[in-house]
Amino acid sequence: MSFHSITIASPIGNLKLSADQNQLLSVQFVEEEVSKEADHHILLKAKEQLHEFFNGERRVFDLPLKIEGTDFQLEVWNALQDIPYGETCSYQDLAETVRRPKAVRAVGQANKANRFPIIIPCHRVIGKNKKLTGYAGTQIDKKEILLSLES
Structure with missing residues (x-):
């Protein structure tokens, strides 16, 4: 291959x-x-x-993605794709969406393992206190730019 x-x-x-x-x-x-x-x-x-x-001309991606991960990661990544353009949710909200309200840290780890940042919009997940946390390791500035592009 x-x-x-x-x-x-x-x-x-x-x-x-x-x-x-x-x-x-x-x-x-x-x-x-x-x-x-x-x-x-x-x-x-x-x-x-x-x-x-x-350029602000596209809100949803239409690409063939080779998505591989655990069942939990796949659930989280599917839920990420349901967060509307220009909106955010907390890691807690996402944990509740995948019916595992105590798995907030695991949701964060699944976000970190996302091989398709931007396309699978993990940048739309923020801290419960509305603070920007954890994007691409310590690159919060990237999350801030992405969210401001969408606002």
Whole structure:
């Protein structure tokens, strides 16, 4: 199986997009140089949709994602996709949505394991006290930029 990747510039830093023949495999925050161009159909579609999102022209992504995780992670990631554009919820709210109200930390870990930031909008989850917490490790500034783009 062959893998393809491209690195694109975005308002929150460079993003490396990886795909196989049929699906997008991941979106990663990287320090790498921006790629010249890609000729892979999924990477081109992902790049176009991300640019539309950052330009305020797209609210929902339509990409074939290779989503792999535990049953719990899959539940959390599905619930993330139900958070409307421009809105937020708390980690507690998300834990209650997946019917595990005591699993707030586990919800945070599932968010952290999301291989498709922006596309599966984990940036829309904030602390119960409305504070921005935990995005891509310690990169709260990225969450702040994403939320302000959507407001």
